[in-house]
Amino acid sequence: MFGDYSLGDLGSIFVMQGFAGLILFSVYVLMALGLAIIFGQMGVINMAHGEFMILGAYVTWMTSNLFQVYLPSLFSGYFFLAMILAFLASGALGMLVEWVLIRHLYKRPLDTLLATWGLSLMLQQAYRSVFGAREVGVELPQWMLGSLHVTDSIEVPINGVFVMCLTVLITIAVAYVLYMSRWGRQVRAVVQNRIMAGAVGINTEKVDRYTFGLGCGIAGVAGSAFTMIGSTGPTSGQLYIVDTFLVVVFGGAASLLGTIASAFSISQTQSTLEFFMSGSMAKVLTLLAVVGILMLRPQGLFALKVRK
Amino acid sequence: MIINSRFFNRSELMGFIALAAVLLVILPLTLDVFRLNLVAKYLTYAFVALGLVLCWGYGGILSLGQGVFFGLGGYCMAMFLKLEASSVENTKIQSTPGIPDFMDWNQITALPFFWQPFHSLTFTILAIILVPGIFALIIGTAMFKRRVGGTYFAIITQAVAAILTILIVGQQGYTGGINGMTDLRTLKGWDIRPDHAKVILYFVEVVLLFACIGIAQFIRLTKLGRILVAMREQEDRVRFSGYSVANFKIFAFCMAAIFAAIGGAMFALNVGFMSPSFVGIVPSIEMVIYTAVGGRMSIFGAIWGAILVNFAKTSLSESFPQLWLFGLGALFIAVVLAFPNGLSGLWADYVQPHIDRLFASRKAKSGWNGNSVADGAPAE
Numbered sequence: 001m002f003g004d005y006s007l008g009d010l011g012s013i014f015v016m017q018g019f020a021g022l023i024l025f026s027v028y029v030l031m032a033l034g035l036a037i038i039f040g041q042m043g044v045i046n047m048a049h050g051e052f053m054i055l056g057a058y059v060t061w062m063t064s065n066l067f068q069v070y071l072p073s074l075f076s077g078y079f080f081l082a083m084i085l086a087f088l089a090s091g092a093l094g095m096l097v098e099w100v101l102i103r104h105l106y107k108r109p110l111d112t113l114l115a116t117w118g119l120s121l122m123l124q125q126a127y128r129s130v131f132g133a134r135e136v137g138v139e140l141p142q143w144m145l146g147s148l149h150v151t152d153s154i155e156v157p158i159n160g161v162f163v164m165c166l167t168v169l170i171t172i173a174v175a176y177v178l179y180m181s182r183w184g185r186q187v188r189a190v191v192q193n194r195i196m197a198g199a200v201g202i203n204t205e206k207v208d209r210y211t212f213g214l215g216c217g218i219a220g221v222a223g224s225a226f227t228m229i230g231s232t233g234p235t236s237g238q239l240y241i242v243d244t245f246l247v248v249v250f251g252g253a254a255s256l257l258g259t260i261a262s263a264f265s266i267s268q269t270q271s272t273l274e275f276f277m278s279g280s281m282a283k284v285l286t287l288l289a290v291v292g293i294l295m296l297r298p299q300g301l302f303a304l305k306v307r308k
Numbered sequence: 309m310i311i312n313s314r315f316f317n318r319s320e321l322m323g324f325i326a327l328a329a330v331l332l333v334i335l336p337l338t339l340d341v342f343r344l345n346l347v348a349k350y351l352t353y354a355f356v357a358l359g360l361v362l363c364w365g366y367g368g369i370l371s372l373g374q375g376v377f378f379g380l381g382g383y384c385m386a387m388f389l390k391l392e393a394s395s396v397e398n399t400k401i402q403s404t405p406g407i408p409d410f411m412d413w414n415q416i417t418a419l420p421f422f423w424q425p426f427h428s429l430t431f432t433i434l435a436i437i438l439v440p441g442i443f444a445l446i447i448g449t450a451m452f453k454r455r456v457g458g459t460y461f462a463i464i465t466q467a468v469a470a471i472l473t474i475l476i477v478g479q480q481g482y483t484g485g486i487n488g489m490t491d492l493r494t495l496k497g498w499d500i501r502p503d504h505a506k507v508i509l510y511f512v513e514v515v516l517l518f519a520c521i522g523i524a525q526f527i528r529l530t531k532l533g534r535i536l537v538a539m540r541e542q543e544d545r546v547r548f549s550g551y552s553v554a555n556f557k558i559f560a561f562c563m564a565a566i567f568a569a570i571g572g573a574m575f576a577l578n579v580g581f582m583s584p585s586f587v588g589i590v591p592s593i594e595m596v597i598y599t600a601v602g603g604r605m606s607i608f609g610a611i612w613g614a615i616l617v618n619f620a621k622t623s624l625s626e627s628f629p630q631l632w633l634f635g636l637g638a639l640f641i642a643v644v645l646a647f648p649n650g651l652s653g654l655w656a657d658y659v660q661p662h663i664d665r666l667f668a669s670r671k672a673k674s675g676w677n678g679n680s681v682a683d684g685a686p687a688e
Contacts, residue, residue, distance in 0.1 A: 118640025280478030
């Protein structure tokens with residue numbers, strides 16, 4: 001199958017395909033980071049994660065429209081404000097949901113799955129009622145359009161590079177918050193031993209609420225970043241949810257490093273396979289491989305050794 | 309907990325009679341054929357709900373992939389019906405007559421090898437039971453032998469549902485793609501489309517459903533059923549008592565898969581088509597909610613749940629399409645937060661005691677003091 005290509009062509013194809021894989025990787029990491037906090041740290045199955053992402057996307061869309069109408073001179077920088085707003089909106093909704101729904105269900109993880117699925121249906125219908133059933137696309141500022149020409153045959157889209165940089169920044173921020181900050185230590189203490197953490201004076205309810213809010217907020221930022229790549233509709237969130245859960249589970253639920261490693265291996269497998277066969281078959285084979293490996297190694301790639 | 313030696317205790321017998329009366333007498337007499345066919349469609353989900361009572365309610369294993377088994381059963385049936393509908397004279401306008409129309413559209417000129425055995429009805433019926441059964445056996449063995457359960461199992465079954473959907477949609481030439489298998493006409497030469505056939509199929513389905521209820525009730529009453537409950541409550545203690553926990557879980561999961569597949573096969577017969585939209589994640593989770601609404605611990609509750617939620621879905625989404633998703637979402641949340649044992653839990657907690665009191669006072673008047681409260685209490 002390589003006969004038709006020269007060696008140089010093949011090289012460029014692999015670089016381009018690898019780069020497409022890297023963009024997919026960023027997307028997966030962005031989606032999975034929030035879930036890794038909520039599922040990995042808190043043990044809550046949040047099926048509405050996709051809808052929190054879509055909320056971020058809609059916030060971004062609204063911000064870009066506002067800038068277009070009222071502040072056209074600042075339009076090139078609207079995205080940075082939109083991301084902050086998306087984080088706040090999704091995070092606030094997340095904290096509300098935690099207070100109304102999730103806090104009653106910490107001991108019943110499978111029931112959080114049903115309840116958050118119900119929540120996701122309601123959010124979808126709310127988006128449809130408020131924003132309409134049609135997909136909306138964000139208009140990109142001028143500097144994000146086009147692509148970088150690395151060599152004659154290799155070119156990479158600028159918005160993809162932007163999403164990748166964003167992913168790196170957010171990952172570093174999350175790692176810092178969880179592993180370096182005082183608050184992150186409290187989160188991990190509560191996860192490991194809730195009763196003991198409460199006994200030494202940590203307000204576990206507050207920590208739970210903010211952790212859930214943080215996870216949802218990151219989902220919002222992810223949704224915001226997605227508007228750079230594709231369009232947003234009321235049901236777009238559902239498309240991502242299985243992939244996201246597989247990324248988190250495959251990596252080993254409570255490990256941030258595992259999440260990144262599994263996002264990398266899944267995205268690279270898929271984008272490499274896509275070169276040889278149709279996209280749907282590549283997806284099937286990738287998912288099959290992930291499920292197969294999970295059956296051999298149920299704890300995921302990077303399992304934390306914790307006594308239970 | 310009182311173990312009753314009779315097959316049904318009194319409240320279950322009442323449930324059985326009520327269900328039989330509604331399905332066999334009241335509905336066929338009051339509904340027109342179109343509505344009756346809709347009920348038949350709802351009942352196909354009752355099979356799935358029945359399986360979920362065994363595997364989720366009793367076994368404690370939440371499978372989010374029942375759509376996979378529903379789909380496998382449905383597709384096996386649809387393949388047989390499709391082959392029969394694609395006889396040489398029916399398809400003579402195609403470039404290659406004698407193969408299903410969607411294969412012709414996708415430039416496939418010969419019947420693929422895995423389609424060949426579906427010319428035989430016997431093979432098809434065996435396949436409806438064995439294909440999902442063996443598939444569930446493989447997944448169950450791989451998962452439960454390694455003690456994977458709970459949330460991880462739910463997520464993996466969900467991934468399997470996603471895989472199968474993508475596969476069916478992607479392999480258009482072999483499966484009919486996103487449109488599925490349409491235009492199913494006859495079963496062994498008997499036309500399944502006219503009204504009288506729909507009525508007959510409805511009764512066949514109800515009889516099959518009662519057969520499956522009997523099997524489920526039998527499993528529940530034997531020692532097997534009690535081990536399943538014990539396992540759900542204290543898995544380690546059952547393991548330490550020397551039982552192979554994994555094997556019991558695999559059994560419950562396989563039974564659930566087979567029930568779902570029978571439902572799927574009846575769906576293909578009743579509705580006249582099968583498509584990937586009944587396989588994926590969304591329908592799979594909806595199947596779980598039917599069980600949850602009816603009561604995950606109650607065989608009859610789950611069946612009522614499947615009928616009522618589907619009925620509500622049809623009537624609400626016809627008249628208020630916007631309200632329906634809000635209503636369904638709220639239903640999910642309400643079931644989890646407010647009544648985790650579903651409608652049957654409400655019945656057992658609020659209605660049953662009044663009925664029992666009524667009976668008890670009558671019996672007390674006639675001088676007989678029966679042990680009816682304990683008898684009517686829920687099994688757990």
